[in-house]
Amino acid sequence: MLKNIIKTALRALKRNWSYSLINVLGLTLGLACCLLLFMAIRYELSFDRQNPDADRIYRIIGVDKQANNDRPNVGMPLPALAALRNDFPDLKNQLTMVNRIKEPVIALGTATDPAKSKFQETDGVVAFVEPQYSRLFDLKWESGNPATALTNPGTVVLSDRIAHKYFGNANPIGKTIRVDNKMDFVVTGVVQNPPVTTSMPFDVLLSFASLKQYGASTNWDDWQSTYSGAQIYMLLPTATSPEWLEKQLVGFVKKYHAPENVARLVYQLQPLTDIHFDKRTSNYANRTISKEMIWAMVLIGLFILVTACINFVNLATAQAIRRAREVGVRKVLGSTRGQLVRQFLSETGVLTALAVVLALLVAQVALPYVGELLNIKPGAVTIFDPIALGFLLGLGLLTTLFAGVYPALILSGYQPILALKGKMRSAGSGQLTLRRGLIVGQFAISQILIIGTIIVYSQMHYFRSVDLGFSREAVLTIPIPENEPGQLENLYAKLVGLPGIKSLSYGMTTPSSNGNWTTGFRFENDEKEPDYGVLMRPADTAYVRTYGLKLLAGRMYQPADTMREFVINESFMKRLGFQKPEQVIGKYMRVNGEDVKKPIVGVVRDFNTFSLRQQTEPSLLTTFRVGYRTLAIKLSARQGGTAAIHQLLNKVESAWTATFPAFVFKYEFLDETLANFYKTEERLYSLFQLLAGIAIFIGCLGLYGVVAFMAESRTKEVGVRKVLGASAMHIFGLFSVDFVKLVVFALVIASPIAWYVMQKWLADFAYKINIQWWMFALAGVFAVSIALVTVSFQSIKAALMNPVKSLRSE
Secondary structure, eight states: OHHHHHHHHHHHHHHTHHHHHHHHHHHHHHHHHHHHHHHHHHHHHTTTOSSTTGGGEEEEEEEETTOSSSOOBOOOOTTHHHHHHHHOGGGGGGEEEEEEESSOEEESSOSSSOOSOEEEOOTTSEEEEOTHHHHHTTOOEEESOTTTTTTSTTEEEEEHHHHHHHHTTSOOTTOEEEETTTEEEEEEEEEOOOOSSOSOOOSEEEEGGGHHHHTSOSOTTOSSOOOTTEEEEEEOOTTOOHHHHHHHHHHHHHHHSOHHHHTTEEEEEEEGGGTTTOTTTSOTTTOOOOHHHHHHHHHHHHHHHHHHHHHHHHHHHHTTTTTHHHHHHHHHTTOOHHHHHHHHHHHHHHHHHHHHHHHHHHHHHHHHHHHHHTTOOTTSOOTTOHHHHHHHHHHHHHHHHHHHHHHHHHHHTOOHHHHHHTOOGGGGHHHHHHHHHHHHHHHHHHHHHHHHHHHHHHHHHHHHHSOOSSOOTTEEEEEOOOOOTTHHHHHHHHHTTSTTEEEEEEESSOSSOSOOEEEOEEETTOSSOOSSOEEEEEBOTTHHHHHTOOEEEEOOOOOOSSOOOEEEEHHHHHHTTOSSHHHHTTOEEEETTOOSOEEEEEEEOOOOSSOTTSOOOOEEEEOOGGGOOEEEEEESOGGGOHHHHHHHHHHHHHHHHHHOTTSOOOOEEHHHHHHHTTHHHHHHHHHHHHHHHHHHHHHHHHHHHHHHHHHHHTHHHHHHHHHTTOOHHHHHHHHHHHHHHHHHHHHHHHHHHHHHHHHHHHTTOSSOOOOOHHHHHHHHHHHHHHHHHHHHHHHHHHHHSOHHHHHTTO
């Protein structure tokens, strides 16, 4: 019986091969998109879930209720760890601090035996950790004693990947590495590589007991200073709720923090499983995806699959009249309605099964591109994962039911007498209305994606073209390691005379940066600090000239190694209550807890201090030599060509390496650094482009099939119209006008939905475009044009057909 059903289904599909091809192609693309999006979503949702205690691990974050922005501080004061253990003895062994080192240089050697190999590690690879870290984050040990490997100063545990990178196949135990040319560490253990879906991707684990000797910080008794890389994690006992502990932390803040900070500082517990998605605490340069984006991907995947299913329903109902006599004959010969439903569903099942196989192949080919687009690490997902295959098979079954049930019920419900007499056409008006409604639905989905693509593109163009208040072109930035007296001056002397260099400047960061230093201040004779901080930008006197900042009033501060004078931005000036830059010149301030007042000597035009997601903050420029961590080089002729740039870079690298021989030279152009702020938006734009293109293509496939069937069924009508004098343009309009109306109606439905969704997306940015009417009009023109091109092939073919051939049988 099953064999007969499948054989009959294959014959029916072969007889209508063109419509079968359209359906298979649409379903293949729809299923492939859903499979790839399912794998991407599953990858994102698996972050930090590999830990068996993931649901009970939290990170303590500090929320400043009076801050200039809503971003919490993920860093904790160094004395907080001991204080928490003292005040919460039940949590003593459940707490640990992680102190990350930013982009260190690892050398394979010691102070007495210079290194032969150096490795510049990226941020998030190296950290100081306590022995408790291994238990909290479930490290899998390959060698070494978990209880003692990280107990003593000068010890380090490596991941298997890093151990192989540094020492090849040799046993790393007992080997020595040197970190940032400061301190030697002996390898005491090797652990399995951290999972790719972890927020703690550390490969080099330095013993926390080494932190003081290493000299990473001197703030062991300072409750005011924090570093975002020094974070505290805890494993809550099952009987302790995070809400209860947060209430207890209110008293903890009162006990240890200065009175002026108690009213504004709140400690909160951030679940480990939320870290990857929380846009408040993410690093925008490395941020991958938000939970809102995941839900958007789910909806888009469903929309595309629904679009493909709509094709099937449209074409099946359009062919209903052609198959009416077949149904009548089958019923006369004794077929029941249930048998006919099974027969038609089997045809859908065969098509879907073929589409499932092809979707698997398409997904396999597209996976590397999609992985790069969505920042999925290579090898993290595979098509042939049992869960992914099970999802695809289940989706295929649901697609068969969703796409096949309605046409099967319609076709099997025909009365045999009417079907055999050919009187079923009058019953098609309801089906025609359904087909039109489904076409509207298809194009509404497509136009939502088109409008979204246009708006995201416009926002990305705004990012690239908006005036940031400083020059982003032809500026080379180079990280500067901790240095000894005279090294910065020596490097400056080697570079200042090189052809192609316009100016040089040392500073803590670039004007727009993720790394920032916010501190309190007291203006004039104020005894208390205000309820907001000032963003410090330590820099030398060439900073304004190198970055193209505009001085509005006053002068630049004088050269110095320590803070002597201040230049502030417009936002700070206005926050202080002044309307004109000249009014604040000569006023005095005390910053960073100092008691000595220093003068404001200049005001610069506002420049974006963060990405365009955040408002420009009150900022201050001043000299502070020990804080200089970036060298900026303004090139006089970046247009000199690639060869000239490479030649200059080689000279800069030689001078830098001669000055800092123990470190690795690294550089980046400022415009590339700023572009990294918006990687997520770039990926979103590419994703919108891809999915909108697929949705439009699937919709056009269905439209083409419906028009082809209409042209075939109205062949004699077209012949009669041509004999009566109808022109080819009239015939073209006969087929196209109705569909254009449907596309325009789809635009009316899609526009408010797209406006609402994209307004929510734009709300994440402090600086953004306004959604304009022309964006919707452009989407409508594009959709109408695509529909006309799709309709035109069949309609023109029908219009040019010889009426004698179409009327010959009459």
